[in-house]
Amino acid sequence: MMPLESLYGEVIKDHAASQHHGGLREPFDAEAHHVNPVCGDQVTLRVALKDAGDELIVADVSYEALGCQISKAATSVMTDLVIGKNVGDAMALHDEFLALMHSRGQAQPDEGLLEDAVAFAGVSKYPARIKCALLGWMAWKDATARALEEGYPQ
Amino acid sequence: MTAGPLDVAAIRGDFPVLVRTVRNGRPLVYLDSGATSHKPRQVLDAEREFYERHNSAAHRGTHLLGEEATDAYEGARAKVAAFIGAGTDEVVFTKNTTEAINLVAYAMSNARCGRFAVGPGDEILITEMEHHANLVPWQQLCERTGATLRWLAVAPDGRLDLDDLEPMITGRTRIVAVTHQSNVTGTIPPVTEIARAAHARGALVLADAAQSVPHQPVDVTELGVDFLAFSGHKMLGPYGIGVLFGRGELLEAMPPFLTGGSMIEVVRMEGSTFLPPPQRFEPGVPAVAQAAGLAAAVDYLTGLGMASVAAHEESLTAHALDALGEINGVRILGPATTKDRGGAVSVEVEDVHPHDVGQVLDELGIAVRTGHHCAWPLHRALGVQASTRASFYVYNTHAEVDALAEGIRYAQRFFGTA
Numbered sequence: 001m002m003p004l005e006s007l008y009g010e011v012i013k014d015h016a017a018s019q020h021h022g023g024l025r026e027p028f029d030a031e032a033h034h035v036n037p038v039c040g041d042q043v044t045l046r047v048a049l050k051d052a053g054d055e056l057i058v059a060d061v062s063y064e065a066l067g068c069q070i071s072k073a074a075t076s077v078m079t080d081l082v083i084g085k086n087v088g089d090a091m092a093l094h095d096e097f098l099a100l101m102h103s104r105g106q107a108q109p110d111e112g113l114l115e116d117a118v119a120f121a122g123v124s125k126y127p128a129r130i131k132c133a134l135l136g137w138m139a140w141k142d143a144t145a146r147a148l149e150e151g152y153p154q
Numbered sequence: 155m156t157a158g159p160l161d162v163a164a165i166r167g168d169f170p171v172l173v174r175t176v177r178n179g180r181p182l183v184y185l186d187s188g189a190t191s192h193k194p195r196q197v198l199d200a201e202r203e204f205y206e207r208h209n210s211a212a213h214r215g216t217h218l219l220g221e222e223a224t225d226a227y228e229g230a231r232a233k234v235a236a237f238i239g240a241g242t243d244e245v246v247f248t249k250n251t252t253e254a255i256n257l258v259a260y261a262m263s264n265a266r267c268g269r270f271a272v273g274p275g276d277e278i279l280i281t282e283m284e285h286h287a288n289l290v291p292w293q294q295l296c297e298r299t300g301a302t303l304r305w306l307a308v309a310p311d312g313r314l315d316l317d318d319l320e321p322m323i324t325g326r327t328r329i330v331a332v333t334h335q336s337n338v339t340g341t342i343p344p345v346t347e348i349a350r351a352a353h354a355r356g357a358l359v360l361a362d363a364a365q366s367v368p369h370q371p372v373d374v375t376e377l378g379v380d381f382l383a384f385s386g387h388k389m390l391g392p393y394g395i396g397v398l399f400g401r402g403e404l405l406e407a408m409p410p411f412l413t414g415g416s417m418i419e420v421v422r423m424e425g426s427t428f429l430p431p432p433q434r435f436e437p438g439v440p441a442v443a444q445a446a447g448l449a450a451a452v453d454y455l456t457g458l459g460m461a462s463v464a465a466h467e468e469s470l471t472a473h474a475l476d477a478l479g480e481i482n483g484v485r486i487l488g489p490a491t492t493k494d495r496g497g498a499v500s501v502e503v504e505d506v507h508p509h510d511v512g513q514v515l516d517e518l519g520i521a522v523r524t525g526h527h528c529a530w531p532l533h534r535a536l537g538v539q540a541s542t543r544a545s546f547y548v549y550n551t552h553a554e555v556d557a558l559a560e561g562i563r564y565a566q567r568f569f570g571t572a
Contacts (some may be wrong), residue, residue, distance in 0.1 A: 003178065004517045004568065008510075015568075039509055040533070040541045066539055068507035069569070132509060141427035 015073035025062035030146035041067040045139040075136025101149035168194035180519030188545030199451035230445035239373035254383035254398035259291040261408040264572035312339035312488030334366035339488025349378035371460040381468030395444035407432035467497035477559035497546035514565035
């Protein structure tokens, strides 16, 4: 396989062409705006949490993003992964994805855990692109932290 | 100076990095000299020679090596001064262009700058096409002093809207800071004309020459500027050394920016006095090896002849404007011809993000710059978020321009937009 195809696999091309959960929606508990200062890519992302009795669930993640294929696809795949999960499990996924990105192509990603996000394993071989893959995740983590700081659940 | 065409094959032989291969075993096609140029063996040898034979701190010590280091450093200053038509004492070595501009912006916010000091109600005039290095320091100067930042707009063709020039320079304008060649569009603004208008209203003029001194003959007197800033590493020289040219009487009036050893006259616990320029602006042990490298770069460029360098780049730029301009879905940012335009060619590839274009080109061994190239307001003015930039230098060939055009077509096919 050509390296280019291993970087831009079908999962990435599909998500970039048609992002899941796109658009900014109400209601939401917190919003974050993140920028990649190198290229000016940006994402505005909202998080809505839901109190399900003994756990806190990611009820919705909505966003508007300007970005490259990697950045658009990574944000889209992330929403598939975290929506419906409890916040702790979603944060664990964030940590897992972050570790994969910083693995320099050496990690064996856990497909059971990361699902479509394993498609980004190739990105970790290109240090200049890691920020692209992480832009949406960083905005999600930030927005979630803000929602929690603001005392959710009320 | 020679005036004929460059012998590019011979030139390429002087650049060790050009023989290496990059991704997928492909030869390197380096089209990112606007970010930094490669260094010929002559420059690398000059640095090594300094370290191996003369290494010592300039302007101190009574030993032979110290004398040789001082000679190397001051010899480099004289060489750089001659290269741009300046007096030797009008050349201040800085870290880079950015530091040189910050030096001027700092001095003007210091009341000790006397009649050149900027205060509330004063105005600084820049342009929308500036690199952040010639923009943010002036914003900061205005924030510190209460002065107002104004700017000339960029027209859709990437040139300055000069209808605004006269009205924008008011009796309160203290300095006009303008690029001498855009790092994004290659646009060469009429600095001489701008300087004349500024001087007529009593304003000073600074030209950001980071993209011009490496690529065309530059003479500070012809240009009519008060300050000129450029970097060594973009003109075949080492990192960590740049130049501020300042007219003698101005440097004389300016307070020091960074202070410490080497720049003082007398130090007492109660206060200190400072050396005359240029030493006043060069605290700490000087970057002598880098100065020696820069001197070798100046020799190298002088040997090629700057008129020949400019002609070579103009020919590559014309080729690139043609080859990229005929690709469907590719929009060239900035002037469509080589008139008053240097060798930076930035494009927008419809429906393919610059990062993705750059990634595909990288797989083909072609190194370009992607993003906003530290000129975010300019990209906004041209209606794009970011762009893909190719920039040329003495070692680039027409075959490399063709490879770029073919690479962009390949990227379009890969992402299904063509």
